[in-house]
Each structure stands twice: as structure tokens, then as C-alpha cells.
Amino acid sequence: MIERFILGVFIFTTTAIVAQRNSASPYSYFGIGENFEAVTVEQASMGGIGVALKDYNHLNFTNPASNADLRAATYAIGGSFTLLTVKEQEASQTVNSTSLRYVSLGFPIGNKAGFTVGLQPFSSVGYSLLNNENDENVTLFRGEGGANKIYGSFGMYVIDGLSLGVEAGFIFGNVENSILNQRVNVALATKHEENFGVRGGQFKLGAQYKTALKNNINFYSGASFTLATDLSAKGSEKMYSLSFSGSGQEIPRSELFDRSIDGNINVPLKVVYGFGLGKENKWYIGANQQFQSALGGNSVFITNGASHKYDDSSKFAIGGYYIPKINSISSYWDRVTYRAGLRFEDTGLLVKTTNNFSAVKDFGINVGLGLPLPRQLSNVNVGFEYGQRGTTNNNLIEENYFNVRLSLSLNDLNWFQKRQID
Secondary structure: OHHHHHHHHHHHHHHHHHHOOOOOOHHHHOOOOEEOOOOOHHHHOOOOOOOOOOOOOOOOOOOHHHHHHOOOEEEEEEEEEEEEEEEOOOOEEEEEEEEEEEEEEEEEEOOOEEEEEEEEEEEEEEEEEEEEEEOOEEEEEEEEEEEEEEEEEEEEEEEOOEEEEEEEEEEEEEEEEEEEEEEOOOOOEEEEEEEEEEEEEEEEEEEEEEEEOOOOOEEEEEEEEEOOEEEEEEEEEEEEEEEEOOOOOEEEEEEEEEEEEEEEEEEOOEEEEEEEEEEOOOEEEEEEEEEEOOOEEOOOOOOEOOOEEEOOEEEEEEEEEEOOOOOOOOOOOOOOEEEEEEEEEEEEEEEEOOOOEEEEEEEEEEEEEEEEOOOOOOEEEEEEEEEEEEOOHHHOOEEEEEEEEEEEEEEEOOOOOOOOOO
């Protein structure tokens, strides 16, 4: 019965992820939108670490080699609520968004391998910006859409302590952008629209190594390599004049142009490596370092040198967890997993200012709890993050955000076992 329920929820939530709007950030205006880092709620609560972490109770999206440690069929679903305050030098506005972040199923294959399949957002566009610097010219920027990734990953132990893994994914989605310009005392406004679909494959390789030290303490190391890929971007763009009805409805008039978009987006190699120390089912502390070369492309939505351009990006994260007593009978809170972490990121996005380009940086402070459920190994995970992206210097936008994340991790040791009737 539980298997049918999980499969039904999996199908329903995958549909919801594809259809949802995941972002309210003005920075999603650039490129193909705000990038989503593939981490679970448990990982995010520790600053996003995980490339070296081995955990048989939870999935790990950072390193496919971690599938080798799966010991039970695991269903994971995660979502988030974001409260975002957007600041300029003299004004601010608060918006919110709610979204599903992932849905995944993982299965052990024997005692030394495992496989996971799932769906995650890859990028998201969701902005509405009004520019009315003077009383004679008003410009409205709007965008929505994004891309998702469906994937399968496999990991296995090749020798004692060393596991290797591979992930194959397919990225797909659509992005719509528009710019509406209206002048005072001019009967017609003009509107520029672009609509394009994003498609392409992506592959990731990973490795993890665990070795025992003294006093039951283990040393962990790991690395993952998301290979460079080209995503196709095909669609159309057009510009036309329009007027408005008495109710505010747009009435298209003459068309200025209508042409096709046919380009690609180069997603470069991303390298993540990290180390950790820990005692199994007690505590863990680790650090990740991530590097990626500049995003590139040859189509109208990658306007390097005009409004923005891309540089190399990097991210450093440190975090861990602590469990007072995992098998405690007298105290529920002794069985709870307590998590915390920090994240520092140079996004690689450079936005054009008056005289130069300014880099957009991001950081986050994270805490979280893993709350055990009556079912063996299953738990509810909740995480909280306060972060800041961008700056109000040089007429840019600063975002202060508060994320509440929630996930459910259901584990079933009997998924593939045939039931017997006495």
C-alpha cells in the first residue's frame, strides 16, 4: 500500500514542479533565470555541503557516488517558502513565493550500489520591474518560466571505502520575457516579446572515499564534476505597437518585426570537492568548495556587454549536524538531528552600472532540524535560512531573503520484499 501511495504522490508532484513559478527575484531577469542549486533540505540546512557526506537515511543530490550507501528505498520531497525584500537606494518592496524544490526516489541495488531518479528545477524566471525614472517614459519588464531537470543517478562501491557514481539528466523548459514601453501623450505603446524553449542533456561524475581514524571517527572526502554542455534555445521574438481598451486590455496594432531565435547556452564544467570528519549517527562537520567557469551563449538573451555579462563563479560552504542519542527511549529530542551551516557565493553575474560592471554576491546562514517519524528511518526535515544577495551600491538591487524549507524523507526496508501469508 505504501509503495502505491508513494508512486502516486511522485507522479502528482512531478507535474506540480513543471507547472509552478519558482522565483520572485529581479535577478531572474538575466539569462535563463535564477539558478537552482541541487541540494536537499537536509543539505541546505548545513550550508549546502554534501559532496563528501555519506548518509544511508537520506538522498544526496551533490554527488551521485552517495547512492552506493542507500540501504532502504527512499522517497524524498522538498519545498520552500521564501519571503523576499527587494531594496533600492530609496525604496523597498516585500514579496513571497512558495514552490516544490524536488521529488526523488532512491533504491538500493544489493549491498554495494544504489539508483535514484527524480525531478528538480534547474532555473526559474519570475520578475516584474517598473522603470519610471521620469514622468514622460514608463517601461515595464516582465518574465516567467524556467527550466527543469529530470535525472537518474547510479553509484556503487568499487573497493572498500571508495564509491563512484554517474548521473544523466535532461533539461527542458520555456522562458517568456517582455518589455512594454509607453510615453506620455503618445497614443500607442510598444512591446518587445521573446519566447524560447531550452533543451539539452547534462552529465555528472562523482567519487567518495571514507577511512576510519581513531576513536570511531571517520574521515570523508569527495568530488563531483558536472560536465560542460550546450543547451539549445529556440523560439521567437517580436516587437509591435499596441493600445489599451477602457478595461486595460492590450490591443495589438502594427507589427514591427517577428523573427526566430536559434542559439545555445554553454553551461561550463562545474567542480565541487570537499572534506569532512564525523562519527556515524552522532556528528559530522564538513566543507565544500565549488568552481565554475563563466556561462556563455550566442543568442539575444545572453547580452554580454550590454546590460550584463558573466564571469567565473565560486561557492564555499561549511556546516554539519549533531545527534545527541539516536536510539534514545526516554527523550524524543535526543533523537532529533540538529543542523547548521554557512554559505558564501560569488554568483558570476556582473550587472552594468553607470561606469562599470558590478559583481553580484550572495551569502546565507542556515539552521535546521531532522524530526524522526514513527516509521523506521523516516523523518521530517525543516530548515531556515537568512541571506542577502546583491547591493544597493551603484544603483543596483539588494535582496534580503528568509527561506523556510520543509522535506519528507520516507524509508522502506521492505519495498522489494515479497509479502508472505502464513
